[in-house]
Amino acid sequence: MYQFDLERYEKRMEWYQDARFGMFIHWGLYAIPARGEWVRSTEEIPKEDYMPYFDEFNPTDYDPHKWAKAAKEAGMKYVVLTAKHHDGFCLFDSKYTEFKSTNTKCGRDLVAEFVEAVRAEGLKVGLYFSLLDWYHPDYPHYRDKNHPMRNNPAYGNENRNFDNYLQLMHNQVREICTNYGKLDVLWFDFSYDDMRGEKWHATKLMDMVRSLQPDVVIDNRLEVSGEGHGSLAEGNPKPYHGDFVSPEQMIPPNGICDVNGKDLIWEACVTMNNNWGYCANDHYFKPAGMLIKKLVECVSKGGNMLLNVGPDARGNIPEESMAILKTIGKWMKKNSESIYGCTKAGIEKPDYGRITRKGKKLYFHLFENTIGPIPLMGIRKEEVEKIRWLATGAEIPVSTSWVHSDYPDIVFADLGPDPVLPDDVDTVL
Ligand code: JFZ
Numbered sequence: 001m002y003q004f005d006l007e008r009y010e011k012r013m014e015w016y017q018d019a020r021f022g023m024f025i026h027w028g029l030y031a032i033p034a035r036g037e038w039v040r041s042t043e044e045i046p047k048e049d050y051m052p053y054f055d056e057f058n059p060t061d062y063d064p065h066k067w068a069k070a071a072k073e074a075g076m077k078y079v080v081l082t083a084k085h086h087d088g089f090c091l092f093d094s095k096y097t098e099f100k101s102t103n104t105k106c107g108r109d110l111v112a113e114f115v116e117a118v119r120a121e122g123l124k125v126g127l128y129f130s131l132l133d134w135y136h137p138d139y140p141h142y143r144d145k146n147h148p149m150r151n152n153p154a155y156g157n158e159n160r161n162f163d164n165y166l167q168l169m170h171n172q173v174r175e176i177c178t179n180y181g182k183l184d185v186l187w188f189d190f191s192y193d194d195m196r197g198e199k200w201h202a203t204k205l206m207d208m209v210r211s212l213q214p215d216v217v218i219d220n221r222l223e224v225s226g227e228g229h230g231s232l233a234e235g236n237p238k239p240y241h242g243d244f245v246s247p248e249q250m251i252p253p254n255g256i257c258d259v260n261g262k263d264l265i266w267e268a269c270v271t272m273n274n275n276w277g278y279c280a281n282d283h284y285f286k287p288a289g290m291l292i293k294k295l296v297e298c299v300s301k302g303g304n305m306l307l308n309v310g311p312d313a314r315g316n317i318p319e320e321s322m323a324i325l326k327t328i329g330k331w332m333k334k335n336s337e338s339i340y341g342c343t344k345a346g347i348e349k350p351d352y353g354r355i356t357r358k359g360k361k362l363y364f365h366l367f368e369n370t371i372g373p374i375p376l377m378g379i380r381k382e383e384v385e386k387i388r389w390l391a392t393g394a395e396i397p398v399s400t401s402w403v404h405s406d407y408p409d410i411v412f413a414d415l416g417p418d419p420v421l422p423d424d425v426d427t428v429l
Helices: 006-012 014-019 047-056 064-073 110-120 162-178 202-212 288-300 319-338
Strands: 021-025 078-084 124-130 185-189 267-270 304-309 353-358 361-366 374-376 411-413
Touching: 006 014, 014 124, 014 304, 021 064, 021 124, 064 078, 064 110, 064 319, 078 110, 078 185, 110 124, 124 162, 162 202, 267 288, 288 304, 288 319, 288 353, 288 361, 319 353, 319 361, 361 374
Parallel strands: 021 078, 021 304, 078 124, 124 185, 267 304
Antiparallel strands: 353 361, 374 411
């Protein structure tokens, strides 16, 4: 019987919770059609029309050191790459398929180079592994909930031997857990309908993963999709519950708790534009300042943010994404102390921004400029040792007498007359 071991769990999760900020990388053959990573499914591309991308694949600019440097300079602490996405194409040299990067023109084990480059930057390394496989003949057709063909028997899932697929899937997971040294994160994706849990032989799979990579941090998608918090949250942890909840393209309104109200570990994965995989026509990028505030929001709710980039077919991260990473990095250089190792403040969010906490230190994130002194609601004057700008260390006086007499119970940070916040995205005090 599986027994949840809280102490071991908390130990394993320490680095991950301190890290708070990581890079997600979606990359594969789908970078060539450049219409997102679901293109083979959404456009119902038959195998023979997808194979030309395999024949053509040749990312001559692939240099994972550049990716790892970009992540590091943005202040990210870990990087997770799609070793295999739903189309079934492996960026690693799998013995169990011919559909892999080593069999393309590039002829390289892209995962091997990736893990080496990420570690060289001192970052933690993670691999994403798709539970779906549209290439394998025994994997049942996937159809979206709203797809008209979803329950139509005419499109032929009969004569598929799912056990064959499971064998391949388990074999490939064994390969990535064996051939690439110590992995820090393993990101399975995803469960749906009855395709979840033991359908994947998930207990057996987890036993194998844990025996090969005892401390790897695993997501919860052997049980759920981007929706649903899983059995750990429900208070009946299954052996394959995973280590963190993985909300997708949304930040949980109040963080995430289990049924007993205990905080859970979670990571919001977020795209910069509207696609995970490279999409040539998608130029609708979120402003860097917004993404900084969203990172702060995650931390202020006790979570991580995994921010995605989708490199192009040559292996380059799009320029728009690089610019965003640079801007975030500039902010992180001054303010990362308010992110790493920080969590919920346990104080209600102020109307001008958010609060993160590390031990006895509170970080007030000012998302707006201000008129006059800033009320620090939720704390008492006796609790305040000093107030400083995080970026410069310059001191800020506490509640000068003129405000204090009108609001005796509120602590103010007195910025003086006509204060202008030096960083208009998020100035931290
Ligand atoms: C999944 C992938 O399909 C997607 O390509 C990307 O890798 C992302 C990080 O994860 O996205 C999902 C998975 C499940 C649902 C929605 C998006 N779902 O069940 O609603």
